[in-house]
Amino acid sequence: MSKSLPAKSMLETLLKLPVKTLARFKCVSKQWHSVISNPTFVALHAKLSESTNKCYLVQYKEGNYSENNFSLCNSNLVQFDEVKFPINSTQIVSSCSGLVCLLLNTFHSCHFPMFVWNPSTRKYKKIPSHKSFDWEKEQYRSSATASFIWEKEMKGSFATFAITGFGYDHRTSDFKILLIVHAREVASEQFRREYSDIQVYSLKNNCWRRIQPNVPCIPCLSSNSTVHLNGAVHWMAIRKDSDGTNKDIIVSFDFGDETFRYRKLPDCLYNTDHIHRERSIGILEKSIALFVSCHSEDNTAGLGICTVYVMKENIGVEHWINLFTVDLRAQFAWQYLGFGANDEVMLRNDDGELVFCHFPMSPRENTRKFQVTGVLTGKTNNIDPLLQLVFVWKKEMKGSFATFAIIGFGYGHRTGDFKILLTVHAREVASEQLHREHNEIQVHSLKNIQPNIPCMPCLSSNSTVHLSGAQHWLAVRKERNGTDKKIIRSFDFGNGTFRDRKLPNHLFAGYALTRPAMPWTRSQPPYNGADEQKSGSRERADTRISHQHHLHNIDYREISVGVLEKSIALFVSSHSEDSRTGLGICNVYVMMENIGSVEHWINLLTVDLRAQFAWQYLGFRANGEVMLINDDGDLVLCDHKTQEIVQFGSSNWVANAVTYTESLVSP
Amino acid sequence: MASSSSSSSCSSSSEKKITLKSSDGEALNVEKNVALEFEPAKGFLEDNSEEADDEAIVVPLPNVSAAVLSELIPYVKQRLELSAKPVQKKLIKAFDDQFTRHLSDDKLGELMLAANYLGVNYLLDVLCDVTADRIKNKSVEYVREFLGIQNDFTPEEEAELRAQCPWAFEGVDQD
Numbered sequence: 001m002s003k004s005l006p007a008k009s010m011l012e013t014l015l016k017l018p019v020k021t022l023a024r025f026k027c028v029s030k031q032w033h034s035v036i037s038n039p040t041f042v043a044l045h046a047k048l049s050e051s052t053n054k055c056y057l058v059q060y061k062e063g064n065y066s067e068n069n070f071s072l073c074n075s076n077l078v079q080f081d082e083v084k085f086p087i088n089s090t091q092i093v094s095s096c097s098g099l100v101c102l103l104l105n106t107f108h109s110c111h112f113p114m115f116v117w118n119p120s121t122r123k124y125k126k127i128p129s130h131k132s133f134d135w136e137k138e139q140y141r142s143s144a145t146a147s148f149i150w151e152k153e154m155k156g157s158f159a160t161f162a163i164t165g166f167g168y169d170h171r172t173s174d175f176k177i178l179l180i181v182h183a184r185e186v187a188s189e190q191f192r193r194e195y196s197d198i199q200v201y202s203l204k205n206n207c208w209r210r211i212q213p214n215v216p217c218i219p220c221l222s223s224n225s226t227v228h229l230n231g232a233v234h235w236m237a238i239r240k241d242s243d244g245t246n247k248d249i250i251v252s253f254d255f256g257d258e259t260f261r262y263r264k265l266p267d268c269l270y271n272t273d274h275i276h277r278e279r280s281i282g283i284l285e286k287s288i289a290l291f292v293s294c295h296s297e298d299n300t301a302g303l304g305i306c307t308v309y310v311m312k313e314n315i316g317v318e319h320w321i322n323l324f325t326v327d328l329r330a331q332f333a334w335q336y337l338g339f340g341a342n343d344e345v346m347l348r349n350d351d352g353e354l355v356f357c358h359f360p361m362s363p364r365e366n367t368r369k370f371q372v373t374g375v376l377t378g379k380t381n382n383i384d385p386l387l388q389l390v391f392v393w394k395k396e397m398k399g400s401f402a403t404f405a406i407i408g409f410g411y412g413h414r415t416g417d418f419k420i421l422l423t424v425h426a427r428e429v430a431s432e433q434l435h436r437e438h439n440e441i442q443v444h445s446l447k448n449i450q451p452n453i454p455c456m457p458c459l460s461s462n463s464t465v466h467l468s469g470a471q472h473w474l475a476v477r478k479e480r481n482g483t484d485k486k487i488i489r490s491f492d493f494g495n496g497t498f499r500d501r502k503l504p505n506h507l508f509a510g511y512a513l514t515r516p517a518m519p520w521t522r523s524q525p526p527y528n529g530a531d532e533q534k535s536g537s538r539e540r541a542d543t544r545i546s547h548q549h550h551l552h553n554i555d556y557r558e559i560s561v562g563v564l565e566k567s568i569a570l571f572v573s574s575h576s577e578d579s580r581t582g583l584g585i586c587n588v589y590v591m592m593e594n595i596g597s598v599e600h601w602i603n604l605l606t607v608d609l610r611a612q613f614a615w616q617y618l619g620f621r622a623n624g625e626v627m628l629i630n631d632d633g634d635l636v637l638c639d640h641k642t643q644e645i646v647q648f649g650s651s652n653w654v655a656n657a658v659t660y661t662e663s664l665v666s667p
Numbered sequence: 668m669a670s671s672s673s674s675s676s677c678s679s680s681s682e683k684k685i686t687l688k689s690s691d692g693e694a695l696n697v698e699k700n701v702a703l704e705f706e707p708a709k710g711f712l713e714d715n716s717e718e719a720d721d722e723a724i725v726v727p728l729p730n731v732s733a734a735v736l737s738e739l740i741p742y743v744k745q746r747l748e749l750s751a752k753p754v755q756k757k758l759i760k761a762f763d764d765q766f767t768r769h770l771s772d773d774k775l776g777e778l779m780l781a782a783n784y785l786g787v788n789y790l791l792d793v794l795c796d797v798t799a800d801r802i803k804n805k806s807v808e809y810v811r812e813f814l815g816i817q818n819d820f821t822p823e824e825e826a827e828l829r830a831q832c833p834w835a836f837e838g839v840d841q842d
Contacts, residue, residue, distance in 0.1 A: 005776065005814060006783040009795055016799035023835035027807045027828045030819050122834060 003545050011035065015045055019098075019120035019662045020081075036664070046097050046663035055662060057119060059092060059102060072119055072662070083119045090115065093177075094166040096228050098663025101166030101177060112162060113178060116203065120662040130179055130208045145216050165226035165233030169255035175203035176255045178226075178233050200258065211258055231255050236281050250281060250288065265290065266320040268308050287311050290320075467563045470499075474561050488561060488568065503559070503570065504589050504601040567591050570601070685712070686725045688831040693733035694725065697740050702726065704743050706786030730784045735777050742766055743787065763793045770797070772813065 005013070011277045014035060015469065022045075035041055058071045072081040085102065093101040101530065106111040116123035130260060165178040182196040198211040227233040232254040239249050239262070250263040269279070269292065280291045290309040309320045475489040488501040560571045570589040589601045685702040687695045702708045708726045715724060728736070749759050770778065775797060782791040802810050811818055820828070829836060 005779055005798075007785055009779050009791060010814075012792065012795040013802075016796060017803060020835050024807060025841070027820065027825055028810055028818070029816050032816070033828070122832070380703045429826050487830075500795060617773045 011041075014041070015048055019664055022664060023121060042664045042666075046665050049098065049663055057092070057095060070119060083122065085115075085117060085119075085124070087115065093164045093431070094226055094228050094233075096166055096168050096175065098665045099166075100176060103164055112164065112181075114164070114177060114201075116166075116175065116177075118663065118665060121664060122495065123666055123667065125203075127177065127201060128206065130201065131197075131210055140190070141163065162233055163226060165228065165235070165253065167228035167231060167233050167255055170231050171204075171256040172204070174205075177201040177203075178253050178255070200255070227281055227283050227288075229286070229288060232261075234281055234288055236279060261287075263318065266322070284308065284310055364454070389567075432493075467566070467568060472561055472568055474559060475500075501568070501591070501599065564588070564590055678799070687736060688721075688725050688727045689731055689733035690729050690809050691732050693736075695733065695736055695740065698744070700747060701740060702745050703784075704787060707784070728785070731781045732777075735781045738774075738778065739781060739785070739787070742790065746789070767793060767797045767840075771799070775801075804838075806839050806842055809842045 014025075014032075017025070022036050026036050055072055060069050060071060070083045070085060072083055087104065089105045090102040091105060093103050093114070095101070098115045098118055100119060102115045102117055104115070112130065114127040115124050116127060162182070163178070163180040167176060167178075168174070169176050177200065179199045179201070180196060199208045200211055201208045226233045228234075232252045234250055234252045237249050237251040239247055248265055250265065252261040252263065254261065265279070269290075282289045282291055288311040290311075292309065294309045307322060308323075309322055311318050312321050313319075470490045470492040472488055472490045475487055486503055488503065490499045490501065492499065513602075562569045562571060568591040570587075570591075572587045572589065591599050592602050683699040684696045685699050685708070687697055687702060687705075687708065689695065699712075703712065705728070707728060711726045712724065719795075731739075745762065746759070749762060767775075775794060779791065779794045779798070782794060802813060805813070810816070818825070
């Protein structure tokens, strides 16, 4: 093509090119450089890209939790483009016109550092600090009710919860960020001061502005995930109704006129029988959409019905339309991530894979068929999404206190609702002699708030697992003889009681239960921990054998608690310090219940990790496999049934994903 | 826009023939509804509407060669037939793909100039798509050559621009 193109066609052609190509073609000539840099061209390109160039921004987490990587992939899930954000430990707030708002995970409850980033052009901008919150001034007082995550520690004892949203204000042609922080005093039972602070950031003016709420009851926060549509940010919230019950609603904040708006959910979602519904808000077909998954309580069928509602407007009146209902084929733990391009639903399955489901519209049939259009494989995530949602705890208080918290989330079958357990243990670290200790335990019910459960210390790991209405974690208990002993502590959401369970006895012996080098061996018949005498002799016999073969001083044992085969499971790795052998034996124990309520531990399997002693336990998979991360950061799966070890090349797992349209818009 | 005006006149004037005269002096006979798709021809016909006999009209198209016109006419004809029927967009796209797939780069440029001159916007749109697709993964040097663009940057300026976004130069096709 030797002849030069007409200017109009040249512009048309450039508008159809992806951002990466355009960035390269800025070097073609001065004319091209000025065309591609022109704000009008950028705006046109962004608009065109919105309708044609739908893609996804997928956030992966690597072995180190703080690190995260992003990948841009097109809507067909074939072309991947790795992009790095230079600052670690961020989470996606929202994406709009090619820009992504990221929130830095900090250990501070009153500070929300944010970035606006364009993954296509790799440019980003740090958003200046918002105005500091001063809870002592009462002008931001409101009568809001539900705040759902506690973050102790401010002046006095306050819990804070924040909403962040990102969007485009068409009126002023400006990108804006919404930040609502709600604080509630948690110290005294009678008098609870509550404050909220609403601030809006404008990208054009590069500054934060405080907004006086025009409605008395503002915050009603329940989820920190917000979606953006038509210049407004929308999120799910809980509001106290006139009859005193808490009702789920959708709150919207319009960036244009800075007003709040409340919308009811579909009526049928307000009758709660024995079904729990998990609701998530999204954008589908340019309307507010709700993804509702219903889990029947008797899990015999493992029922998971998902329904998608879309809010449509009809002569000025909004109403919900039941768009489609789908049976997720017993995959009831699939987690909603968002609505994707081409009306797909993005879900994360039990294995952490990203699943794209399509529900092809067929005007002739009434039903839509469930069709998985794409799966991003090999990526897993064992982090409980709701735990991620919880902002991490701050490590000190007034004086020199070290705080440690257990956060659990589970379903109380007895009361039929979801509860969050929060136990905080604070210990003074300043003086050697005097250790003041303070414990606080709170349970937050999604139905009603009922704090105050007697103190209970001893925390050792902040990873908790949930099984049949109770939360379990590893704890350290002081014994009568003054020694610390590891136990499993459980908190039953149903009746609010704690329960302690012993670990398998021989974990407290000074040597390991090892076997001659076999890469993958199932251990001898179960050892019964409930019948102490009998099991004690069995264990002695066992250890004597191992004593003869391998005598290793066990200097370090790593114990993790998980759920396997619907029982509490323990993953124990024993590392000998004697590095000549570099021994790494892993045992998996499962707690079984015998006739009645006698519980005992079964050594399900023993793995010789072939000197890979630094392998890190990640969790148990739904199918019973043990997930490990090896020294190279690869994900390794050990299946105790087939005795196979499968290694994945990639250790990344999907942390989050949003629909994304690429643009040249600069942050 | 083009399809709606043509479909109304389609039934009445489909048999009538118009003569188009190319830049190299060749005369081509086309149906009137096809000729009306070309902006200069449409204008010419409106100006000479008092002429009783359409057969006698010769529309000069001094910017388009006979070779290009003979490619364009069957395309426009079939496109008109397709858009007259309630066919799916997919079919039109398949037709466009088939038309553009085997075009040489030179032909693509000629067609683009012709479509621009003749105001056949739907074809121009398709051709822009094709051009964009052909240069998408190409190097800067290839594109300059391809489109006949003079590099007016100094080597220093170009090096500086390249250093600003090195990632944009990764994974580029061989020229």
